[in-house]
Amino acid sequence: xxxxxxxxxxxxxxxxxxxxxxxxxxxxxxxxxxxxxxxxxxxxxxxxxxxxxxxxxxxxxxxxxxxxxxxxxxxxxxxxxxxxxxxxxxxxxxxxxxxxxxxxxxxxxxxxxxxxxxxxxxxxxxxxxxxxxxxxxxxxxxxxxxxxxxxxxxxxxxxxxxxxxxxxxxxxxxxxxxxxxxxxxxxxxxxxxxxxxxxxxxxxxxxxxxxxxxxxxxxxxxxxxxxxxxxxxxxxxxxxxxxxxxxxxxxxxxxxxxxxxxxxxxxxxxxxxxxxxxxxxxxxxxxxxxxxxxxxxxxxxxxxxxxxxxxxxxxxxxxxxxxxxxxxxxxxxxxxxxxxxxxxxxxxxxxxxxxxxxxxxxxxx
Amino acid sequence: xxxxxxxxxxxxxxxxxxxxxxxxxxxxxxxxxxxxxxxxxxxxxxxxxxxxxxxxxxxxxxxxxxxxxxxxxxxxxxxxxxxxxxxxxxxxxxxxxxxxxxxxxxxxxxxxxxxxxxxxxxxxxxxxxxxxxxxxxxxxxxxxxxxxxxxxxxxxxxxxxxxxxxxxxxxxxxxxxxxxxxxxxxxxxxxxxxxxxxxxxxxxxxxxxxxxxxxxxxxxxxxxxxxxxxxxxxxxxxxxxxxxxxxxxxxxxxxxxxxxxxxxxxxxxxxxx
Numbered sequence: 001x002x003x004x005x006x007x008x009x010x011x012x013x014x015x016x017x018x019x020x021x022x023x024x025x026x027x028x029x030x031x032x033x034x035x036x037x038x039x040x041x042x043x044x045x046x047x048x049x050x051x052x053x054x055x056x057x058x059x060x061x062x063x064x065x066x067x068x069x070x071x072x073x074x075x076x077x078x079x080x081x082x083x084x085x086x087x088x089x090x091x092x093x094x095x096x097x098x099x100x101x102x103x104x105x106x107x108x109x110x111x112x113x114x115x116x117x118x119x120x121x122x123x124x125x126x127x128x129x130x131x132x133x134x135x136x137x138x139x140x141x142x143x144x145x146x147x148x149x150x151x152x153x154x155x156x157x158x159x160x161x162x163x164x165x166x167x168x169x170x171x172x173x174x175x176x177x178x179x180x181x182x183x184x185x186x187x188x189x190x191x192x193x194x195x196x197x198x199x200x201x202x203x204x205x206x207x208x209x210x211x212x213x214x215x216x217x218x219x220x221x222x223x224x225x226x227x228x229x230x231x232x233x234x235x236x237x238x239x240x241x242x243x244x245x246x247x248x249x250x251x252x253x254x255x256x257x258x259x260x261x262x263x264x265x266x267x268x269x270x271x272x273x274x275x276x277x278x279x280x281x282x283x284x285x286x287x288x289x290x291x292x293x294x295x296x297x298x299x300x301x302x303x304x305x306x307x308x309x310x311x312x313x314x315x316x317x318x319x320x321x322x323x324x325x326x327x328x329x330x331x332x333x334x335x336x337x338x339x340x341x342x343x344x345x346x347x348x349x350x351x352x353x354x355x356x357x358x359x360x361x362x363x364x365x
Numbered sequence: 366x367x368x369x370x371x372x373x374x375x376x377x378x379x380x381x382x383x384x385x386x387x388x389x390x391x392x393x394x395x396x397x398x399x400x401x402x403x404x405x406x407x408x409x410x411x412x413x414x415x416x417x418x419x420x421x422x423x424x425x426x427x428x429x430x431x432x433x434x435x436x437x438x439x440x441x442x443x444x445x446x447x448x449x450x451x452x453x454x455x456x457x458x459x460x461x462x463x464x465x466x467x468x469x470x471x472x473x474x475x476x477x478x479x480x481x482x483x484x485x486x487x488x489x490x491x492x493x494x495x496x497x498x499x500x501x502x503x504x505x506x507x508x509x510x511x512x513x514x515x516x517x518x519x520x521x522x523x524x525x526x527x528x529x530x531x532x533x534x535x536x537x538x539x540x541x542x543x544x545x546x547x548x549x550x551x552x553x554x555x556x557x558x559x560x561x562x563x564x565x566x567x568x569x570x571x572x573x574x575x576x577x578x579x580x581x582x583x584x585x586x587x588x589x590x591x592x593x594x595x596x597x598x599x600x601x602x603x604x605x606x607x608x609x610x611x612x613x614x615x616x617x618x619x620x621x622x623x624x625x626x627x628x629x630x631x632x633x634x635x636x637x638x
Contacts, residue, residue: 025391025395028390028391028394028415029387029390029391030390031390031393031394031414031415031416031417032415032416032417033415033417033419036419197412208454266513307526325384325387325388325391326384329384329387330380330383345373
C-alpha cells in the first residue's frame with residue numbers, strides 16, 4: 001500500500017518535471033532557452049499546462065467505438081503503473097516481493113499494447129489506426145530482445161525476484177541469503193572476491209561483462225517499448241499527427257501522456273535494477289575507506305531506505321535523461337528499418353548473448 | 366556477412382558522433398550569443414551558444430536610422446509637402462495653413478512660413494521606402510530605430526505630428542482669410558488703377574516661385590479630402606473638416622474670381638517672350 005501511494009505520487013511529480021526537463025533539454029540541444037516565462041526559469045510551465053489540460057473538454061468522436069475508446073487510456077496507464085508494483089525501491093521497500101517479479105512485470109507491461117490497439121481501433125480514424133498497428137508491430141518485435149536480455153540477467157542471477165537481484169549486486173547479499181559471493185567479472189577462477197567490496201564492481205554489468213552489451217540492447221529495446229524516438233513511429237507527429245492518441249483530448253489524453261512518461265520511468269527503473277546495481281551504492285569499499293558502506297545504510301534502517309531510494313532514483317532518472325538526449329539527437333526510423341534492427345540485429349545478438357551468459361554462469365560457480 | 370558487421374560498425378560510430386554533437390550543444394547552452402551589430406567582423410561566424418533573443422527583454426542592436434518608424438520633428442518642419450508628394454503609398458497627410466508672416470526659423474535656419482494644421486503619417490500604409498526622408502529639405506522627417514509599434518487598432522498607426530490646437534488652427538485660418546480679403550481688396554484697387562500689377566499678390570514674396578506650383582496642385586487635394594477621411598475620423602475631426610470646407614470654399618472662390626486677375630500673368634510671360 002505504501003508503495004502504491006509512493007509510486008503514484010512520485011510518478012505524477014516526476015512527469016511534471018520530466019516534461020519540463022525534456023523541453024529544456026531539447027531547447028538546449030537546439031540552442032534555444034525553452035520555457036522561460038512561467039515561474040523562475042519556466043519551472044511552472046508544465047503545471048500551467050496541466051491546469052489547462054484538465055480543464056479541457058473530453059471530446060469523444062461521434063463515430064468512435066465508445067466501449068473501446070473510453071477505457072483505452074485507463075488500460076494503458078494501469079498496465080504501465082501495475083509494473084511499479086514489483087520494483088524494489090530500497091532494500092526493504094517494495095510493493096510486492098513476488099518470486100516471479102520480472103516475469104510479472106514483462107507480462108503486465110505487455111498489456112499496454114492492448115490499450116494502444118483499443119485506442120487506435122476505437123478512434124475510427126486512419127491516423128490512429130496506423131499508429132496503433134505500428135505500435136503493436138513494434139512493441140511485439142522489440143519485446144523479444146528485451147525479454148531475452150532479461151533472461152540473460154536471470155541466468156546470471158538465478159532468480160526472478162527483483163529484490164534478490166538487487167541484493168546480489170551489493171555488499172548486503174548475506175542479509176538476504178547465506179553463502180552469496182561475488183567475484184570480479186564473475187569469474188571464480190580469478191579468485192578476487194568482490195562481495196565485500198561492492199560498489200559498481202558488483203553490478204550485473206560487471207558481474208558478467210557480457211551484460212554490458214546486454215544493457216545496450218535492453219536500453220534500445222526499452223526505447224522502442226516506451227514508443228520513444230527514434231522508435232516513435234506509432235506517434236510520429238510529423239506524419240501521423242499524433243498516432244494512436246490523435247483523437248484524445250483533455251484528461252484522457254493526459255492519461256496517455258502520463259503512461260508514456262511512466263513507461264520511460266519504469267523501463268529505466270528496470271534497467272537500473274537489472275544491470276546497474278539497483279539501490280546499491282556506486283562507490284566500492286577500498287581497503288579502510290568503506291565508501292560503499294558509508295553511502296548505503298544497513299538494510300531495514302532509515303539510512304538504508306534513504307540511501308537506497310537515492311541511488312535507485314538517481315540511476316533511473318539519469319537513464320530517463322539519456323532517453324531524452326537520444327530522442328532529441330536521432331531522427332525517427334522508418335518502419336522497415338525498425339523491423340530490420342529488431343529482427344536482423346538485436347534478436348540474433350540477444351540469442352547469442354543468452355547462450356554466452358549460460359556459459360558465463362558456469363564460470364561463476 | 367562482411368556487410369553485416371560493417372553496418373553495425375557504421376551505425377555505432379555515427380550514433381556516437383550524433384550524441385557527441387548534441388552533448389556539445391547542451392554544454393554550450395551555458396552561454397548566450399553576444400549581441401553583435403551587423404558591422405562587426407564576426408557577425409556571420411557561428412557562435413556555439415544559445416541563439417534566442419528574449420525579445421521584449423533583450424533587443425538586438427539596430428541602426429539609429431534604419432527603415433523603421435517615421436518621426437517628424439515638427440519644430441523643424443517647413444510644411445513644404447514634398448514628403449507627401451513623393452510618398453508612393455500616400456501615407457502622409459498634411460493640411461497646411463499659410464501664415465501671414467514668418468513664424469520662425471528651423472534649427473538649420475530655414476524660415477518657416479506655413480503652419481501644419483495636420484501632419485499625419487499612417488504607419489499602417491507606410492512601405493518603409495524612405496523616400497520622404499531623402500526629399501525632406503530640413504531633415505526633420507527621419508526614420509528612427511523604433512520598430513515595435515504594433516497596436517490593437519489600425520487607427521493607432523496613424524500618427525499625428527502636428528501640435529496645433531483646434532483653436533490655434535481656427536485663429537490662423539481666420540488670420541489668413543482676413544489677410545486674403547485685404548489683399549483682394551488691395552488687388553481690386555490696384556487693378557482699377559494698374560491692371561498689370563500682379564507681382565504684389567502673394568504676400569510671401571520671395572517664396573512665391575516655390576509655392577506657386579504647389580498651391581494649385583494641392584488645392585484640389587484639400588478640396589476633395591473632406592469626403593474620404595471624413596468617414597473614419599471622429600466627430601471633432603469632422604467638425605473641423607466641415608469648418609475647413611466653409612473656410613476654404615471662399616478661399617477657392619476668390620481665386621476663381623481672381624482668375625481674371627491672374628490672366629494677365631500669362632500675358633506677362635507672353636510679353637516677355
